[in-house]
Amino acid sequence: MAAAFAEIGRARPLSLKTSREITVAVMGAGSRGQTYTEYGKLFPGTLKVVAVSDIQKERCDSMGRLWKIPQERCFGDFREMLAAGRKGKLADVLIVSLPDDLHYEAAMAAMRQGYDILLEKPMAQTVRECRALLERQHETGVMVAVGHVLRYSPYFRALKGALDRGLVGEVVNIQHQEPVQWAHMAHSFVRGNWHNSKASTPMIVAKSCHDLDILRWLIGRRCVRVSAEGSVALFRHENRPAGAPPRCTDGCPHEKFCPYSAINIYVRQHRHLYVFDLPRKFTSAQILKKLRTTDYGRCIYDMDNDQPDHIVTTLLFEGGVTASFTLDAFTPWGGRRTRVMGTMGYIEGDGTTFTLHRFDTGRSYPWSFKPTDEGNYKDSGHGGGDLQLIRDFLEAVDTRDFSRLSSSFDDSVEGHVMGFACERSRLCGRKVVVAMR
Numbered sequence: 525m526a527a528a529f530a531e532i533g534r535a536r537p538l539s540l541k542t543s544r545e546i547t548v549a550v551m552g553a554g555s556r557g558q559t560y561t562e563y564g565k566l567f568p569g570t571l572k573v574v575a576v577s578d579i580q581k582e583r584c585d586s587m588g589r590l591w592k593i594p595q596e597r598c599f600g601d602f603r604e605m606l607a608a609g610r611k612g613k614l615a616d617v618l619i620v621s622l623p624d625d626l627h628y629e630a631a632m633a634a635m636r637q638g639y640d641i642l643l644e645k646p647m648a649q650t651v652r653e654c655r656a657l658l659e660r661q662h663e664t665g666v667m668v669a670v671g672h673v674l675r676y677s678p679y680f681r682a683l684k685g686a687l688d689r690g691l692v693g694e695v696v697n698i699q700h701q702e703p704v705q706w707a708h709m710a711h712s713f714v715r716g717n718w719h720n721s722k723a724s725t726p727m728i729v730a731k732s733c734h735d736l737d738i739l740r741w742l743i744g745r746r747c748v749r750v751s752a753e754g755s756v757a758l759f760r761h762e763n764r765p766a767g768a769p770p771r772c773t774d775g776c777p778h779e780k781f782c783p784y785s786a787i788n789i790y791v792r793q794h795r796h797l798y799v800f801d802l803p804r805k806f807t808s809a810q811i812l813k814k815l816r817t818t819d820y821g822r823c824i825y826d827m828d829n830d831q832p833d834h835i836v837t838t839l840l841f842e843g844g845v846t847a848s849f850t851l852d853a854f855t856p857w858g859g860r861r862t863r864v865m866g867t868m869g870y871i872e873g874d875g876t877t878f879t880l881h882r883f884d885t886g887r888s889y890p891w892s893f894k895p896t897d898e899g900n901y902k903d904s905g906h907g908g909g910d911l912q913l914i915r916d917f918l919e920a921v922d923t924r925d926f927s928r929l930s931s932s933f934d935d936s937v938e939g940h941v942m943g944f945a946c947e948r949s950r951l952c953g954r955k956v957v958v959a960m961r
């Protein structure tokens with residue numbers, strides 16, 4: 525048992541030797557576009573950005589300068605990049621790191637142009653669009669990797685390794701929690717890009733398609749039926765305290781006592797500042813200016829948000845295996861919590877470490893990732909999953925061996941379909957069958 529357990533701790537080095545430098549076109553030079561392409565700077569000779577598109581000129585120019593991209597390959601709207609690609613692909617692969625509502629259009633057109641794609645999640649805004657993407661991927665034969673970064677993190681890989689080796693016997697039930705963290709909820713899902721489910725995607729898809737994909741992957745069986753409950757408990761207009769002005773910067777009398785105050789989150793606690801594109805050395809005045817001019821400074825109770833701040837779901841998988849998944853905004857920390865109940869053992873994990881308890885011997889086996897195991901490991905975000913994903917993606921493109929990816933596109937679509945089924949159940953109050961066709 526100890527030997528089997530030691531095996532699962534082995535992770536691959538982050539570095540990669542490709543047979544050539546793989547050229548990349550980036551649609552959306554924001555946070556995700558920058559994160560993935562950083563790999564090429566860490567490991568020169570693997571990845572080179574040769575074209576970029578972003579409607580924010582500074583972001584487009586900044587990536588253009590970083591990679592010395594000729595002006596004619598720096599585009600504004602992604603459709604300009606697609607138009608230029610009609611005469612021939614601009615790069616070996618395309619990274620689609622645009623806002624949620626543009627993924628479908630971009631990916632459908634890019635597949636037609638023959639690009640292998642790293643497509644950010646959520647892949648689309650409806651089940652119908654997800655199915656259409658899958659159909660086109662089958663038709664064109666291109667490779668599509670979805671940004672399910674958790675699958676690539678050493679922690680979840682080890683957890684999956686433990687289950688695949690039968691270390692808990694047969695999996696019977698999993699309890700999985702996604703603690704969003706109170707300030708992250710306020711930042712991204714009340715004030716930020718994902719505050720409205722119709723403009724982006726429902727919370728359970730936007731945030732938790734990762735978790736549903738992870739559950740499907742860990743259990744290794746198809747999900748057949750789901751049910752979900754949840755609502756917006758706090759961030760509602762009627763909870764706005766008397767006298768609160770439209771912006772926290774307008775002299776709100778409640779500002780000092782409100783944890784969700786934009787001044788508290790951004791100026792005092794310096795959280796989530798990456799969205800403001802601030803210079804390396806910034807001042808509070810520069811943050812306050814952003815709060816006066818963007819949604820990030822608005823009263824938390826005065827947004828047109830509709831994303832639930834708590835969701836509870838139950839999921840039934842083939843063979844009677846069950847899982848429950850809970851999303852919670854009101855936690856002091858992020859990082860997924862998972863409990864796996866098997867016929868021969870139990871695993872409990874907190875997103876960084878986990879412990880296997882065996883019923884036969886009564887022994888416990890703790891697992892934690894040691895960066896030295898991997899040599900040049902870098903915690904790139906999502907438990908290291910961000911850069912592990914791009915490494916595997918480049919390797920799959922280089923070798924034309926799509927199995928190097930943790931997830932087939934079919935699997936990724938299934939995880940999304942589960943999410944849309946949960947949302948339907950939450951809204952209609954009934955159990956919903958997960959139908960792939």
Ligand SMILES: NC(=O)c1ccc[n+]([C@@H]2O[C@H](COP(=O)([O-])OP(=O)(O)OC[C@H]3O[C@@H](n4cnc5c(N)ncnc54)[C@H](O)[C@@H]3O)[C@@H](O)[C@H]2O)c1
Nearest residue numbers: 552554555556577578579580601602621622623624644671
């Ligand atoms: N895999 C993950 O864990 C993960 C984490 C965060 C975000 N995401 C997803 O990645 C995507 C990007 O998120 P982000 O945090 O990088 O957002 P972002 O806002 O930082 O970046 C998106 C960029 O797209 C640009 N853009 C908008 N419209 C455009 C258009 N028409 N043409 C060209 N560029 C355009 C914006 O100017 C922006 O720079 C989102 O869909 C998000 O849901 C995935």
